[in-house]
Structures are given as C-alpha cells and as structure tokens.
Amino acid sequence: DPVSSRPCTPACRICFGEGTDGEPLIDIGCACKGDLARVHEECMMKWFEASGKKYCELCNAPVEMLKRLKTPNTTPLAPPMPQLRWYQRPDMVSYLLSCGGCCMTFLVVFLGFAAVVFASDIWPSSGKRTSLIAKLLLP
Incomplete structure (x- = not known):
C-alpha cells in the first residue's frame, strides 16, 4: 500500500x-x-x-x-480621523464648489442676456424701437 x-x-x-x-x-x-x-x-x-x-x-x-513573535509586516495603526462636519467632508466640499460654480455661471449668463435685451431696448439699431426678443421671435 x-x-x-x-x-x-x-x-x-x-x-x-x-x-x-x-x-x-x-x-x-x-x-x-x-x-x-x-x-x-x-x-x-x-x-x-x-x-x-x-x-x-x-x-x-x-x-x-x-x-x-512579532510580524515584520505590522505597522502601527493611524490615529483615528476626527469627525468632520457635513460641509468639511471632501465629497461635500467638491459638491458645494460645483453647485457654486453652476450658480455663478447661470448668473453671469442671465445678467449678460438681460444686459443685451435692456441695451437693445434703449438703443435701437434702426429708427423704430424693437426689442431683441421681438427680433428673435418674429421673422
């Protein structure tokens, strides 16, 4: 056997x-x-x-x-991370920054459009007063 x-x-x-x-x-x-x-x-x-x-x-x-016995691979544990407030967490910081960036972009575009519309109403290019919105909507 x-x-x-x-x-x-x-x-x-x-x-x-x-x-x-x-x-x-x-x-x-x-x-x-x-x-x-x-x-x-x-x-x-x-x-x-x-x-x-x-x-x-x-x-x-x-x-x-x-x-x-002590293993050579053991490393001391890192101290515990302090508890962060909701707005201090990295994911929330990037979220808040992106929201702020979107709001600022919208505000700049809206104010630019409003300025063009307002300026076209005040200073018409021809003798008759026509707004930019009317020019865009009517052929």
Whole structure:
C-alpha cells in the first residue's frame, strides 16, 4: 500500500504543508501535543490575525507564541480621523464648489442676456424701437 509505506512527516495544522528549511514548523505553545501543536509561523500569524483570538480553538489554552513573535509586516495603526462636519467632508466640499460654480455661471449668463435685451431696448439699431426678443421671435 503506497500510503502506509510513506514515512509520516509532520505537517502544519493550518495549511497541511510540510516544514522546510525556509519555513520550519514551530510549536504553537498551547496545550495541544504532537502534530496538532505544529504550524508555520506565517500560517499561525495569519490565522490568529484573521480570527482575532488569542487562544487555541482546539484546546482553548492561550497561545504563548503570539506574545513572543512579532510580524515584520505590522505597522502601527493611524490615529483615528476626527469627525468632520457635513460641509468639511471632501465629497461635500467638491459638491458645494460645483453647485457654486453652476450658480455663478447661470448668473453671469442671465445678467449678460438681460444686459443685451435692456441695451437693445434703449438703443435701437434702426429708427423704430424693437426689442431683441421681438427680433428673435418674429421673422
């Protein structure tokens, strides 16, 4: 039988991979014994970081290796952002600026049109007084 003829090699209890020179299996430091206590350091750190627990889920003992090991990838958390008022949030600032820009554009166009209409009523180009609106609407 090929399965029984192979030597039993210890495997990581998380990824089931064998230990190598680059990634040896370490004892997790809980009450588990034998192969249940062996893991890759990286597997253990990812597992406990994802679960958020500080104890072994099999034996419920605290994991001593978590206290001794520090991952090189951990960076200190940034301080929490202060709570911004609704008008200080970046999305609201851009919204308010775009609304203000639209209002200013409308105002400039409206005042320009009103000035042209008013000027055409005051200074007609021919002898008769005809407004610009009448010129536009009537052929």
